[in-house]
Amino acid sequence: MAKKTIRVHTPFNFNFEDGASQRFETGEHTVDDLVADHWFVKAHADITGKAKAAADTKEFQSQIDSLTAQLAEKDKTIVELQTVSEEKTQQIDSLTAQLAEKDKTIVELQTVSEEKTQQIDSLTAQLAEKDKTIVELQTVSEEKTQQIDSLTAQLAEKDKTIVELQTVSEEKTQQIDSLTAQLAALQAPVVEEANDGKKSKSTDSK
Structure with a gap:
């Protein structure tokens, strides 16, 4: 059977006489002449010519x-x-x-x-x-430092007192030495008189 080429512009389903059905999408398709010439196909496609030789x-x-x-x-x-x-x-x-x-x-x-x-x-x-x-x-440590400072101050005070006492002691010693010297000076004539008296008695007894 001769063939023709159709160009589908609107997709459609075609039912053949034997009951078969085929879907035709947009584009070119090669079909039998009977299909190409069918009025329903022509309504949805254009016949472009016979199938290529x-x-x-x-x-x-x-x-x-x-x-x-x-x-x-x-x-x-x-x-x-x-x-x-x-x-x-x-x-x-x-x-x-x-x-x-x-x-x-x-x-x-x-x-x-x-x-x-x-x-x-x-x-x-x-x-x-x-x-x-x-x-x-x-x-x-701070407490100990405070104690040390306190004790140092007390020690310094004691040292000061000692120096003062030593000074007083030296003055007393000087006074004693002076008084001793004065006493010795006073006692010297008495001792000489006593010695002279002893010598005198000794002579008399002889």
């Missing part, structure tokens, strides 16, 4: 060969992309393993960090206790 098959074959070559190229590209995808998958697996190792390291470091934090807290508490002790000792 067998001689035009070469053009179709050229297009088929071109598309087949493109398809082969696409298949080659797909294989290459699949290879790249597998390599990327291996890289992903490697990076995932490295990431898991890093996570493990992070957990270990966090544990160490927590231990260090506990040590820091303990040392900080000890330092605070030491600071408290230092403050207490500084307070005691």
Whole structure:
């Protein structure tokens, strides 16, 4: 049966005499003459002419060969992309393993960090206790310093008193020496008279 080419401008469904149905979308379609000449088809499509002759098959074959070559190229590209995808998958697996190792390291470091934090807290508490002790000792030291200052002042006062007493003692000693000298001077004539009297008696007795 002869063929014709129609250009559908409004999509439609065509029911054949045998009960079969075919959907025609917008665009060119090759159909039997009976279908092309049907009034319902003409209402939805324009007849562009008879179907291309067998001689035009070469053009179709050229297009088929071109598309087949493109398809082969696409298949080659797909294989290459699949290879790249597998390599990327291996890289992903490697990076995932490295990431898991890093996570493990992070957990270990966090544990160490927590231990260090506990040590820091303990040392900080000890330092605070030491600071408290230092403050207490500084307070005691200040009290001791005040006591020392007080005792030093008392000692200085005592030293001053001692110096004053030593001065008085020296003056008393000088007074005593002076009085002793005066007494000796006064006693000297009496002793001479006594000695003279003894000598006189001794002579008389002879």
